[in-house]
Amino acid sequence: MESVGFDDTIAAIATARGRSAVAAIRLSGRLALPLLERVCPEVAGRSGPPDARRQYLFRVHHPETGELLDRALVTYFAAPASYTGEEVVEISTHGGSIAPERVFSALLAAGARQALPGEFTRRAVLNGKLDLLQAESVADLVDARSTAFHRAAVHQMERGLSARLSALRADLLRTEAMVSYGIDFPDEDEPPIPIGQIVEAARGTLRQIELAIGTAPQGELLRRGAAVVLAGLPNSGKSSLFNALLGIERAIVTDIPGTTRDAIEADTTVLGFPFRLVDTAGLRETQDHVESLGIEVAQNYLAAADIVLFCTESSGTLSRQEARFVREVDAKRLLVVSTKADLGRPSGEVVGAPAGSEERLRVSARSGVGLTALRERLVHTSFDEELSRPPDEPLVTSERQLRALGRSAAELRRFVVEIKENLSSEFAVTHLRGATHELEELIGAVTTDDVLDTLFGRFCVGK
Numbered sequence: 324m325e326s327v328g329f330d331d332t333i334a335a336i337a338t339a340r341g342r343s344a345v346a347a348i349r350l351s352g353r354l355a356l357p358l359l360e361r362v363c364p365e366v367a368g369r370s371g372p373p374d375a376r377r378q379y380l381f382r383v384h385h386p387e388t389g390e391l392l393d394r395a396l397v398t399y400f401a402a403p404a405s406y407t408g409e410e411v412v413e414i415s416t417h418g419g420s421i422a423p424e425r426v427f428s429a430l431l432a433a434g435a436r437q438a439l440p441g442e443f444t445r446r447a448v449l450n451g452k453l454d455l456l457q458a459e460s461v462a463d464l465v466d467a468r469s470t471a472f473h474r475a476a477v478h479q480m481e482r483g484l485s486a487r488l489s490a491l492r493a494d495l496l497r498t499e500a501m502v503s504y505g506i507d508f509p510d511e512d513e514p515p516i517p518i519g520q521i522v523e524a525a526r527g528t529l530r531q532i533e534l535a536i537g538t539a540p541q542g543e544l545l546r547r548g549a550a551v552v553l554a555g556l557p558n559s560g561k562s563s564l565f566n567a568l569l570g571i572e573r574a575i576v577t578d579i580p581g582t583t584r585d586a587i588e589a590d591t592t593v594l595g596f597p598f599r600l601v602d603t604a605g606l607r608e609t610q611d612h613v614e615s616l617g618i619e620v621a622q623n624y625l626a627a628a629d630i631v632l633f634c635t636e637s638s639g640t641l642s643r644q645e646a647r648f649v650r651e652v653d654a655k656r657l658l659v660v661s662t663k664a665d666l667g668r669p670s671g672e673v674v675g676a677p678a679g680s681e682e683r684l685r686v687s688a689r690s691g692v693g694l695t696a697l698r699e700r701l702v703h704t705s706f707d708e709e710l711s712r713p714p715d716e717p718l719v720t721s722e723r724q725l726r727a728l729g730r731s732a733a734e735l736r737r738f739v740v741e742i743k744e745n746l747s748s749e750f751a752v753t754h755l756r757g758a759t760h761e762l763e764e765l766i767g768a769v770t771t772d773d774v775l776d777t778l779f780g781r782f783c784v785g786k
Contacts, residue, residue, distance in 0.1 A: 332358060332410075333442055334435035336423050337785035343418030348427055349785060350435060351443055355410040356399065361386040361433040362426070363397065375401040383414070383426050386433040392425045393417055407443055408450030441782025448767060455767030455778065456485045459721055462782055463546075468590060469597035471709065472545040475718045484717035484724070487535065488762050491528055495735075495759040498524045502742070502752045522739055525755070529735045535719055536728050541708050542720035544629070548590060548597035549705035552624045555634035556645060560662030563688035564634060565602040568593070568698070586624055593698045596706050601628070625652070629705055633659045635683075658700060659683040723778070724765060731761035 332352025338345070350358060360367040363381040373379055376398065383392045396415040405411035416422045431437060444461055447453045453461070460479035467473040479485070501516040501524065553561040569591050587602040601624050625631055631652050635645055649659065661683045684700060686693030703710065712718070719725055738754035 331436045332434070333438035334358075334427060334430045335438035335443070335785035336427050337413075338418075338423070340420060341418075342420070346416050346418045346423035347785075348414040348416065348423060348430065349438075349443060350412040350414070350430060351405070351407045351409045351438075351446060352435075353410055354434065355412045358430060358433045358435055359397065359399075359412050359414075362429045366397075373397065373399045375399055375404070383416070383429065385425075385429045392429060393422050395426065403450070403452075406452065407446040408452045409446060438784060439779075440784050441779030441786060444782060444786055445779045454482070454485050456488070456724070456765065457482060458767075459723075459778065461786065463720060465783065465786060468548065469545070469592045470595035471706070472597060472720075475542070475545055475720060478714075479717065479720070483715070484535075484719070485766055487531075487717050488766055491531055492759055492762045492766070492768075494524070494528045494531075495755060495762070498528065499752060499755050499759070502748055502755065518742060518745075522743055525735055525739050525742070528758075529732060529739070532728055532732045532735070535717065536725065536732065538712070538716070539719040539725045541706070541712070542718045544705065545597065545709065545718070546720055548599040549629040549701075550599045550601065550624075550627065551630045551632055551701060551705075552601045552603060552628035553632045553634060554603055554625055554648070556642070559634040559636055560688060561634045562602050564632070564660065564662060564686065565589075565600055567686075567688035567691065567694060568600055594702050596702050596709075598701065598705070628656060630701065631657050633657060634662050635659065636661070636663055658704065660697065661685045663687060663689075727761045727765040731758040731765075734758035734761065 330353070332350060332354040334348065334350050337347040337349045356366075356372055362383050362385070364384060365381050366373065378396045378398050380394060381397050383395050384390060385392060393416045395417075398413045398415075400406070400411040400413070402408060402410045414426060416426050441462075444453065444458050448455060448458050457480055460476045463476035464473065464480065467476055498521060501521050553565050555561050565587070569589055586604070589600050591598055591600060603624055633645075633649060633652070635641060641649065649657065684693055684697050686697050688694075719728065734754045734757040738751055738758065741751040741754065742748070
């Protein structure tokens with residue numbers, strides 16, 4: 324993100340382009356009201372500014388030609404009680420492609436600058452309206468593809484992780500005060516605070532940081548979705564089950580073996596949790612070069628899968644080729660599904676494998692029987708930790724958060740080692756300060772332009 328100042332006033336269309344009932348345009352900066360007066364003469368004709376947080380119906384004109392562009396609902400938010408902490412104006416025009424673009428162009432002609440990606444939220448952070456973790460949650464809220472990740476983002480927007488890390492930062496500052504007290508009184512026979520007490524305080528904070536780090540795999544899984552790879556021999560019902568789980572006809576289904584020649588991916592939600600389904604080529608020995616390439620692609624997907632959904636037509640003994648495949652897959656990632664349940668045993672029945680090495684769910688993509696049990700199994704297999712996580716426990720949801728917590732934990736471990744070995748307290752305390760600094764940068768108590776550029780670079784314009 325290029326360097327920008329805060330003396331200018333920015334504008335952006337905050338809603339997606341395209342046909343819609345309403346479009347929203349934002350202005351933020353000290354000249355927001357004067358610029359509004361230039362495009363809305365009715366505002367200039369008033370005895371005072373519009374009342375804050377009250378909607379008005381105003382005509383919007385081009386400031387240079389005077390052409391009437393639209394009649395829009397206008398809301399004024401007085402600083403600092405606004406999203407950015409600055410003077411903010413929101414203009415709701417009619418939707419579509421032309422009306423919002425022309426009103427936006429009029430604001431630029433009046434003197435506004437087009438906002439950069441994430442600049443409204445960046446200003447909110449720099450003006451103390453949000454901390455950096457809350458800003459990340461805003462982007463997560465916009466990008467959320469499931470209700471589960473949406474809940475995590477809302478919790479963080481309400482300072483879930485921020486409050487926890489702020490408390491840990493306060494603990495570190497208290498521990499540093501203990502060490503500094505001993506440094507300030509070097510002539511005492513015994514330090515004012517016993518070393519054991521200092522070590523236990525540092526270890527207690529370290530345990531809390533490690534608990535937060537432990538939530539990162541679930542946070543990453545909620546962000547990207549659990550990868551479920553459907554595998555099996557040709558004509559084993561993979562593509563039909565893939566379509567049934569999606570609720571749409573995405574994969575081609577025929578009775579001809581080898582129809583699926585390449586992997587087909589699709590994002591979906593299952594009971595509110597995000598999944599990425601992958602339908603792969605049937606696993607078999609073949610002389611067809613194109614089909615062989617598809618099988619090679621399938622093997623690559625299987626290696627990276629969170630869950631392998633192995634499909635078989637049989638409800639009895641697996642074929643030798645199927646049994647060999649099942650043995651090669653990590654049992655924790657494997658779920659064997661007997662397809663076409665409507666042709667055999669009662670729906671939804673769980674059948675023990677002949678070798679006793681796994682259990683199978685019986686489903687039918689055609690009739691839908693067994694699909695509810697399969698969906699529940701997918702969720703519990705992938706998100707069991709998330710289901711059992713207390714509602715108020717924060718979640719680490721980004722690589723930036725994970726790395727900063729990891730660095731903080733490493734600094735704390737070095738501090739504990741050095742303070743226990745009676746090395747210089749002045750030197751040991753630098754690691755304590757390093758651990759504190761990592762938490763401060765994570766929250767946004769201290770920030771650098773590089774950190775802000777990276778974070779807000781993934782935001783959309785208008786947010």
